[in-house]
Amino acid sequence: MTNQLALVKKDTVDVVAKKVKEFQESGELHFPAFYSPENAMKSAWLILQNTQDRNKRPALEVCTKDSIANALLDMVVQGLNPTKKQGYFIVYGNQLTFQRSYFGTMAVTKRVAKAKSIDAAVIYEGDTVDYEIVNGRIANLKHKQQFGNIDKEKIIGAYATIVLPEGEVYIELMTIAEIRQAWSKAQFWSKGQDKEKEGSTHDEFKQEMAKKTVINRACKKFLNSSDDESVMMKHINKEDEEIEVQQEIDENANGEVLDMEFDEVTEEQKQVEEPKEESQEEKQSALEMEFVDEEPKKDGAPF
Template identity: 25%
Template sequence: MSNDLAVVTNDIYACREAFQAVLAEPTLNFDREANFAIQILEGNSYALKVALQNRQSVIDAVTNIASIGLSLNPAKKQAYFVPRKGKICLDISYMGLMDLAMSTGSVRWGQAKLVYESDVFELNGVDQPPTHTSKPFATDRGNVVGVYVVVKTADGDYLTHPMSIAEVMAIRDRSEAWKAYVKDKSKLCPWVTDLGEMTKKTCVKQAYKYWPKTDRLEKAIHYLNTETDEGLKLAPVSAAPVSDPVLSQYWTSKAAASSTLDELQSVWVSGLAAINAAKDMAAYEQFKAACFDRKAALLKAQEEGEAA
């Protein structure tokens, strides 16, 4: 072991008590995570150099592993140590966010998928997963045109959040890391080296606003918003967001007036797109409730008609 690595190794093992004090996931083992951290730094000479220059950042990163509750285990692909702006940061992958959402009970199941030009992607009914058909082994599926995240909540509801590639690139373009790359192509960033993963991660971060909240998921999202420069921060909003009553009333009225399940499905798809574009969470909740109420009423009427 080199002298440099030995110095950082001592720093990492000195974190044991701090790690245990904030441990959020009982299955995480300090010695295993410390070993993963050391392996990462041993295999990346630049990261090791940054770690030596900012030893406190290594301590902070190790502590963040415990407080957020994700592992550096490379087999799980949940989180990584990366050098960024002169310090070692804990980087959370989209898979880490999804695993966190499922393990904390925010959702029962979920996945993020890219949509290519040759794919067929359609939003379905109010509480149904989308339809996504593709030819995964085709030699040319065309360019990526969008991305979506679909989850199943503890109540059994399916929630789907789609984003066009243009929406994702607009977020990328606000990234300090991307701006630095544009100025100097030698300054590679995740938007260059891992574009597909960053596209999914962006969609997960946008979609989570509609999921039931848990403390650890909130902490992970807050960490990404404040400690990274990937461009994943949401546009600034006021401290107390105000819902648009016209938008909410229009789409809830359309849902209540639907006379068939097919008509309600059409209203759901159109209304969801409009409300997502407006980023109006209050309107979304009201619209979703109206759609579920109307669906229940239509199903009941259908059952009564069949019984008559």
């Protein structure tokens, strides 16, 4: 097993490290001062050795070397580190993919848009919210809240703000109906369900999940509208591209998909399997995990 791992490492980690170095030397890729691609890949390799598919088989045994290399390259080019919960490795059949988390999406958005800060707040019944629509965008939002209004059962919406370099503020606003519509596209949401199940993650931590959903939507609009043709943006767009629905139906993933942006997800993707009750470990994991609800990328040669 040790020899097998060494061979996989040589054909994946070492190949990716060489490719990243080429990108850097040619000026196609620039990392933040605090980011070490070498350390990120070391962390990823340790995580991959404990990653399994839905049948508890080691990912490094069942996944193709090309898909492992592609997953590692996707992670590094985006400047993300799995130990910081900025992304997760997911097994689809014999394909390994790297999917950004909520934290990873914020990190990439700050890097692409040079945003100073990304924040969110929940709106409750009794709150006062005033804003204007300027050139089709929400502007001058003012939110007044009384402490007594804070009640997870009385959430009526949430908003996210992204502060840009010149002080411009982008605001994304969602009603609770829109937030639930996003949640309803995930596997944990039963057909015909109209609100959170009592005791579920989205019930017990409704405020945090609402904020994560609206932040994800705000960030994705920046990423999707970017015209940057850099190596980094090509990999970001590659991760977000739409894939054939039938692939996920045929090859279910090893991870449950939770709390992400679902605008482009079709109804056929919704119920791959019947939802199941969450354990306490799964509830805690759901606070950290924000997988993109999409099918696996198509197999192909790395890079």
